[in-house]
Amino acid sequence: MGGDLGPRAVFLACEKALSRFPSLELLLVGTSHGQSLLPANLRTHTRCDWLMADAEISPALKPTEVLRQRKSSMWLAVESLALGHSVACVSGGNTGALMVAGKRLLGMLPGVERPAICQRWPTRQGQTWVLDLGANIEASPLLLVQFARMGAVVSGAASPRVALLNIGTEPNKGGELLSGAAKLLGELQSLQYAGFIEPNHMLDGNVDVVVTDGFTGNIALKASEGAAVFLVEQLRAAFSATWYGKLVGQLAKPVLLKWRKKFDPARYNGASFLGLTRPLIKSHGSADSAAFFNAICVAIQQAEQGLPAKLVANLVEHVGAAEAGEPS
CATH class of the missing domain: 3.40.718.10 (Isopropylmalate Dehydrogenase)
Structure with a gap:
């Protein structure tokens, strides 16, 4: 449930993901405070479960503190991935702590x-x-x-x-x-x-x-x-400053919407911790519901593709060629 906008943005993204992907099952990990904000439709959804955590990892904490807080939402979320209770994990929390938890619980791929x-x-x-x-x-x-x-x-x-x-x-x-x-x-x-x-x-x-x-x-x-x-802010200001700007803005609106759709940072939210044995996805801390949904999509895609297995195959091939003295 990490993120600057709190759990509500995550819940909206989860609702959209469950609607978009009929076979998707979600395990939400958070504290009692987060559970109290859980919408009724997620609370009763047959493909959505809740795992209770005792604490959260603050962005101000040192990354290694996650090793001491094994009942925190971040640790439990990554642990569920390590135990095979999930096939991918998405978090908007402390980046350093997430990497530490990932390395400790998931381990590294050979050659990385x-x-x-x-x-x-x-x-x-x-x-x-x-x-x-x-x-x-x-x-x-x-x-x-x-x-x-x-x-x-x-x-x-x-x-x-x-x-x-x-x-x-x-x-x-x-x-x-x-x-x-x-x-x-x-x-x-x-x-x-x-x-x-x-x-x-x-x-x-x-x-x-x-x-x-x-x-x-x-x-x-x-x-x-x-x-x-x-x-984006400068364009919005320019097209709203005068009546002429507003007119030009209306004429240019289709082009601007197309541009924004392609270059909106929210569309590209969801960064992978490559090198771990399971798909672990970092969402931007300031991600809104649309951006967090995109991070969920990245997790789904990597789980379906079996990305860690593909990385292993490539890395092992490279190591084998190097040991044989062949250029790779």
Whole structure:
């Protein structure tokens, strides 16, 4: 039940998801306060159950505190996934705590050192997948390569084009981390390494996957979300300031609605902790009901696709080729 808008936004998203997906079953995990706000239709729904928790993980708590609060809603939700009581988990709570709970309860896939937060972004040509968006403040060249391999699988592209986020495209830019990762990626044959990509070209759609460390990725994510919100606000203000602006706004409304539908950050809510043995989805803390619904859709899609199994197959193949001395 984590999230800045409280459980009501989650409940609205759950109602929509149950209506949209006839075979979906939901297990809601929360405290007695959250249960008291549960709408009557969810309370009596045959495909919706409630698991009572004693506490919540505050956004201000250190991530490792989740290890001491094993009756918290976050811990119990991830534990239900680990025990096989659910096939995917969605949370809008403390990101660091969610990663700690995921690593402890779910474990890592073979060949993956740490999980990465991965999310699809809209581009001029469709979409691209970006990781890591905040799980790992520090990274190593090998870790970035692991992220690249996982992102390539998630992209679904036949021959994925992968780029490293950098402040320039020149080979000497970016320091040891990026130069080391670039060297390793250039030796892989299972994907197309497209070199460095600058932040202002991430939305061009020329690559399928953009890889970075969690610190840089989270800044890029929040900067892009802020820019999108700012642009919408400025357009709304411009079209409402004068009678002429209102007239032009009415004429341009179909185009603006189409644009907003494609680039609305809520549509892309739902980031995956790639590298864990089960689908664990992080919803944005400020997500409204529409955005949280999209996070549920991501969880459903990854569960149906068997994404962790696909990642294992790719990673094991890579490890086997490396041990045999063959280029991968």
